[in-house]
Amino acid sequence: MLIIPAENSVNWKRPPWVTLGLMLACLLVFLFYQGGDRRVTEKAIEEYLDSGLQALEAPVYEDYLQRQISFEGNEERVYELQSFQQLRQEGGNVWLAYTLLSDREFYQYMLDNRDVLLAPAERRRWLEQRGDIQSRLMDRLSANQLGLVPADFSLYTLITYQFLHGGWGHIIGNLVFLFLLGFTVEKALGPGRFLLAYLLCGAISGVVFTAFSMGSHIPLVGASGSISGLMGMYVAIYGLQKIRFFYFVGVYFNYFRAPALAILPVWLGKEIYDYWFAGATGIAYMAHAGGLVAGAGMVWLLGKSWLQVNEEFFEPEEDEQDERFTTGYSQAMASLGRMEFDLARRQFEALREHYPDRTVLLEHLYQLAKLRPDLPEYRERARELMNESLSRRQPEQMIEIWQEYLGKGEGHQPLSAEDHNRVLFTSLKQHDLKAAEKAFERLRSTGNELLTTEACRLLVDEFEKLQMTPKARHYRQLLQGG
Structure with missing residues (x-):
């Protein structure tokens, strides 16, 4: 029986570089470092038979x-x-x-x-x-040099054994599982912490294997213990959330949903059962069990500190976000079509909480607020859209919104001196002198002397630069209090 979590898909826009790097490292070690084992073994057999x-x-x-x-x-x-x-x-x-x-x-x-x-x-x-x-x-031979030998225990072999494998079937199976589990855990923890946690799980798995195989001269090789650690981390990250699992029994396979942690005792029980009853299979069952416990334990113990899951991990992928946005946006637009403005406003606000970068939502909220120019909401939406226009380098739109507000909302909820001053600066940069002068008059009417004086100096400089002497003289007189 085989049970594998299958909750996520790979986001190739942000590839799991550490997972791919670990896979490549195992493959290169197998091909180049372990590639000489066959020649050495053949030489040993030849000399052994000759002797x-x-x-x-x-x-x-x-x-x-x-x-x-x-x-x-x-x-x-x-x-x-x-x-x-x-x-x-x-x-x-x-x-x-x-x-x-x-x-x-x-x-x-x-x-x-x-x-x-x-x-x-x-x-x-x-x-x-x-x-x-x-x-x-x-x-x-590679396994005897860098494999984990319980009877000849060395600390460095707790790391090196994880990158050795016993054959093509062994390495292909491990690389498949490393990829299926690794990209999700790497996304959850981040590349650096994922790599350290992966190697640490492998090391703890090796220690457990050594404890249950004390005195053995048979070397342990393979990434299975580390991968078991990934399995433990995977389910601990999701906790009691229901996620999707793929299972394979005989020739039958399918998917089911279950609380993630519910599968941990199933995996652990299987490894312990096989250790006692499966016979001589060459599989290090207790190493797998040690990895499972190590992975889950680290997330539980350090999940609020060193191994804290990235906040964006549980957010939907881009494609899923786009689909959700399209659905919600269509519903809000349908409410607009039925003239259910309060409902549409609530729907757009709910969408904006999840998609704050979608300017179109703010534009709809501004248009809805404009239906009641006497309410403070219209001023707040106008300010938001003006700021958004500036941040998106759309100064013309910012000035247009300001002018529209002057005609509809200024009599009910006046803008602040800072709002008018910002429009004045923007207008001067756009060489829209008419809008700049209008913004100055609005700024002057607020009674803010400091901002008014500074704005007046700017207008004097601008008109002198353009050799518009009467205008420059007018604002110089205002500046001098004349």
């Missing part, structure tokens, strides 16, 4: 598997024993050699018990030849 060590180790390996089955109750190795015995009977020397060389637990078993398992002459030959192949070739 004749297979005849020495094969009987010991059968006994080793039998002991694990009989005395340690490790039923998982029954299939391995049967496969190994079949290989010996059929003469599959290359695969036998690969099996013996790649089982690090068996190598450590022989190393620890060589005095009992081997005669003195065999022991010396084995230590010399097998030790040389192991140190010179097998230990150079």
